[in-house]
Each structure stands twice: as structure tokens, then as C-alpha cells.
Amino acid sequence: MDLDTVREYVDVAAAGGWRPGDAWLAGGTWLFSEPQPHVRRLVDLTSAGWPPLRTTAGGGLEIAATCTVAELAAHPHPLFAACARAFLAPSAVQRVATVGGNLCTALPAGPMIALTAALDGVCLLTGPGGERTVPVTEFVAGAGTTVLGPGELLRSVTLPPAALAxxxxxxxxxxxxxxxxxxxxxxxxxxxxxxxxxxxxxxxxxxxxxxxxxxxxxxxxxxxxxxxxxxxxxxxxxxxxxxxxxxxx
Ligand SMILES: Cc1cc2nc3c(=O)[nH]c(=O)nc-3n(C[C@H](O)[C@H](O)[C@H](O)COP(=O)(O)OP(=O)(O)OC[C@H]3O[C@@H](n4cnc5c(N)ncnc54)[C@H](O)[C@@H]3O)c2cc1C
CATH class of the missing domain: 3.30.390.50 (CO dehydrogenase flavoprotein, C-terminal domain)
Incomplete structure (x- = not known):
């Protein structure tokens, strides 16, 4: 749907910091599905160019918040495709909907929440106060609510090697x-x-x-x-x- 209160769209690198009325934009599949009367500016995270999946030095897996559900489903770990199948959306939506957007929307039915919580995922959050890490099991605080503070964004989720095995x-x-x-x-x-x-x-x-x-x-x-x-x-x-x-x- 049209978000008719939005006056500006910027890439995250050009945003010059977060301000009231901003909304982080990832795939937009939830953001554009409901009225967002408080939003004045969309700050596009997908322009950041974060690599979707990266093996960490210790053998874990870092999933960028902007990694799409389709990109994650292509990973050989059998649980990834199984959880992507629980995402009730056609492939066109799965190609743009992101893992971070799924966690931040915090629907109880969020399959990326189930996957990353089960594999001991740890969220890296970054905001005006710096960086902090939070387990996925604590990141989602309730139906539709997370522990993100004003101006804070989810950068990535890291799965430790032991959980992947x-x-x-x-x-x-x-x-x-x-x-x-x-x-x-x-x-x-x-x-x-x-x-x-x-x-x-x-x-x-x-x-x-x-x-x-x-x-x-x-x-x-x-x-x-x-x-x-x-x-x-x-x-x-x-x-x-x-x-x-x-x-x-
Ligand atoms: C047909 C259809 C079916 C769907 N089925 C399901 C389903 O089965 N289960 C389910 O859980 N959801 C479902 N959804 C809802 C939604 O598509 C998903 O939750 C999706 O993963 C959201 O990701 P996105 O990248 O599109 O997020 P967006 O719509 O871009 O953003 C969603 C919210 O998260 C915020 N956000 C996004 N990324 C970040 C970040 N990195 N840091 C901080 N905030 C951020 C945005 O500001 C916004 O408030 C469905 C939607 C559609 C249209």
C-alpha cells in the first residue's frame, strides 16, 4: 500500500543518523502491508551491501539482517530450507523478505525467529549508543515487540558452530x-x-x-x-x- 506520510527515502549510508519519524526499510514486505502513519522517512538497509552469509573465524555462521529468506533457504543446512517452507509467502516475497525484517516484525509465526533461536543465535544490534549483543531468545520480547531501542537496528545474527552441528x-x-x-x-x-x-x-x-x-x-x-x-x-x-x-x- 502507499505510505502517504513518507516524505523521503535514503540509503542508510546517506541518512546522517537516525531521527524521529524514520523507519528502517529492508524487504518492505511487512512495512508496505500496513498503514505507518508515524513514518516520515524510509532508511534503506539493503543499500548497505552487507554479505548475506559469512562463515566466522570460529566456524559459525553470520547472517546479515538483510539476507533474504530465499538466500538463507539455499544454504545446505537442512533446517534452513525447512524453516523457510514455514514462511507463508510465495517465492517472489521470499526473494525480498529479509531475516532481519522477520525478527524485527516479531510475529509469533516468524520462521526466521524459530530457526535462529533454536540454533543459539546471537543478535548484533547497533545504534546511537554503540553496539550490543542479545540472544535471539531475548531479542523478541512479545508478539510484535523487540528489545530494539530508538534508532537501534539489527545488523546480523550469528549462529555458533556447535549449534549448527x-x-x-x-x-x-x-x-x-x-x-x-x-x-x-x-x-x-x-x-x-x-x-x-x-x-x-x-x-x-x-x-x-x-x-x-x-x-x-x-x-x-x-x-x-x-x-x-x-x-x-x-x-x-x-x-x-x-x-x-x-x-x-
Ligand atoms: C504474503 C506474505 C506472507 C507473509 N508470511 C509471513 C509468515 O509466514 N511469517 C511471518 O513471520 N511473517 C510473514 N509475513 C510478514 C513479513 O513479510 C515477514 O515478517 C518478513 O520477513 C519481513 O521482512 P522484510 O525484510 O520485508 O521487512 P520490512 O517490511 O522491510 O520491515 C519489517 C519491520 O522491521 C523493521 N526492520 C527491518 N529490518 C530491520 C533491521 N535490520 N533492524 C531494525 N529494524 C528492522 C522495519 O522498520 C519494519 O518495522 C508475510 C508477508 C507477506 C506479504
């Missing part, structure tokens, strides 16, 4: 075929057992140990909207958790 499995439930994720779980196995990262059915990512851990999720963390009520999501989460543990055991 763990056996992993993903399960998704929707009210209808190809529907938005009402529950999206990623399990990983290490020496201590299976850790489940619960998204979709909860307002923010929740990590539990083993299928029984789902029973301990606090009542106020379960999410409900037109894509499923909280009781059904809790039921599906418990069922998918058992399936993942069985697969990984």
Missing part, C-alpha cells in the same frame, strides 16, 4: 493447509537430551527441555488469534514436541 528437527501446525504457523517447533539434540524451541503458539520464543517441558510453559505465554486459540495451540505444541523428541531420540 547438532541433529535437528522441525514441526509445524496450521489451522489449514499452507496456513500461517499456529505452532512452529524446532528441536535440537545434544549430550543432555533434546531442547525444544517453541514459537508460533507462544508470544515469544520459549525453550524447554524434552517434551514434558511444554507443560511448564506459563499460561500467559500462549498466543491466540484468528489462526488458532490458545488451548488448541497448547495441545498441538505438546503433540509436535513428542514427535520431535521421538525423531531425535
Amino acid at each position: 547438532r541433529p535437528a528437527a522441525v514441526r509445524q501446525a496450521s489451522l489449514y493447509p499452507r496456513g500461517r504457523s499456529a505452532a512452529l517447533l524446532v528441536g535440537t539434540r545434544d549430550g543432555a537430551g533434546v531442547t525444544l524451541t517453541v514459537t508460533g503458539s507462544t508470544v515469544r520464543p520459549v525453550r524447554v527441555r524434552g517434551a514434558d517441558g511444554v507443560d511448564g510453559i506459563a499460561a500467559d505465554l500462549w498466543f491466540a488469534d484468528v489462526h488458532g486459540d490458545a488451548d488448541w495451540r497448547r495441545h498441538m505444541t505438546a503433540r509436535l514436541a513428542r514427535e520431535i523428541v521421538e525423531e531425535l531420540s
Whole structure:
């Protein structure tokens, strides 16, 4: 949709710092889907030219915030393509929607949130006060909210090598075929057992140990909207958790 309050569009390098009324623009697939009456200027992050994927010195993977869902899905790690399939969007949208935009929109159904939270992702944030790092599990604070402060942006998410090496499995439930994720779980196995990262059915990512851990999720963390009520999501989460543990055991 037209954003008729927007007066200016600039590349990030030419922005001269953040000011009130600015919005970071990545793929624009969410930004242009809703009215944004407070936005006066769009600051285009995709012009920064950050390499989408970079292997770190220690063997981890740094994912630029501007890496698209399609670029990530092309990575050989099986979980990447599996989580991209949980992104309810045609390939034309996946080619422009970014990993950073998905995290910053912070929808409970955000598949890039599920993926990066499950693989112990750490967000690099940069803003007027300098740089800081935050685990993905803490970056998303609730449905549609993050810990980003004014003028702060998500630069990248780094996945450590140990997390990339763990056996992993993903399960998704929707009210209808190809529907938005009402529950999206990623399990990983290490020496201590299976850790489940619960998204979709909860307002923010929740990590539990083993299928029984789902029973301990606090009542106020379960999410409900037109894509499923909280009781059904809790039921599906418990069922998918058992399936993942069985697969990984
Ligand atoms: C057909 C369709 C289907 C969709 N399906 C899903 C789905 O299944 N699951 C889901 O979660 N979402 C879905 N979405 C919503 C949206 O497309 C995704 O969340 C997408 O990943 C957003 O990325 P983007 O690059 O387009 O972000 P943009 O629209 O450019 O930005 C989204 C928000 O994040 C901010 N932002 C972007 N990048 C940064 C950054 N690096 N630092 C700080 N702030 C930033 C922007 O200012 C804006 O507020 C869908 C959208 C469409 C149109």
C-alpha cells in the first residue's frame, strides 16, 4: 500500500543518523502491508551491501539482517530450507523478505525467529549508543515487540558452530493447509537430551527441555488469534514436541 506520510527515502549510508519519524526499510514486505502513519522517512538497509552469509573465524555462521529468506533457504543446512517452507509467502516475497525484517516484525509465526533461536543465535544490534549483543531468545520480547531501542537496528545474527552441528528437527501446525504457523517447533539434540524451541503458539520464543517441558510453559505465554486459540495451540505444541523428541531420540 502507499505510505502517504513518507516524505523521503535514503540509503542508510546517506541518512546522517537516525531521527524521529524514520523507519528502517529492508524487504518492505511487512512495512508496505500496513498503514505507518508515524513514518516520515524510509532508511534503506539493503543499500548497505552487507554479505548475506559469512562463515566466522570460529566456524559459525553470520547472517546479515538483510539476507533474504530465499538466500538463507539455499544454504545446505537442512533446517534452513525447512524453516523457510514455514514462511507463508510465495517465492517472489521470499526473494525480498529479509531475516532481519522477520525478527524485527516479531510475529509469533516468524520462521526466521524459530530457526535462529533454536540454533543459539546471537543478535548484533547497533545504534546511537554503540553496539550490543542479545540472544535471539531475548531479542523478541512479545508478539510484535523487540528489545530494539530508538534508532537501534539489527545488523546480523550469528549462529555458533556447535549449534549448527547438532541433529535437528522441525514441526509445524496450521489451522489449514499452507496456513500461517499456529505452532512452529524446532528441536535440537545434544549430550543432555533434546531442547525444544517453541514459537508460533507462544508470544515469544520459549525453550524447554524434552517434551514434558511444554507443560511448564506459563499460561500467559500462549498466543491466540484468528489462526488458532490458545488451548488448541497448547495441545498441538505438546503433540509436535513428542514427535520431535521421538525423531531425535
Ligand atoms: C504474503 C506474505 C506472507 C507473509 N508470511 C509471513 C509468515 O509466514 N511469517 C511471518 O513471520 N511473517 C510473514 N509475513 C510478514 C513479513 O513479510 C515477514 O515478517 C518478513 O520477513 C519481513 O521482512 P522484510 O525484510 O520485508 O521487512 P520490512 O517490511 O522491510 O520491515 C519489517 C519491520 O522491521 C523493521 N526492520 C527491518 N529490518 C530491520 C533491521 N535490520 N533492524 C531494525 N529494524 C528492522 C522495519 O522498520 C519494519 O518495522 C508475510 C508477508 C507477506 C506479504
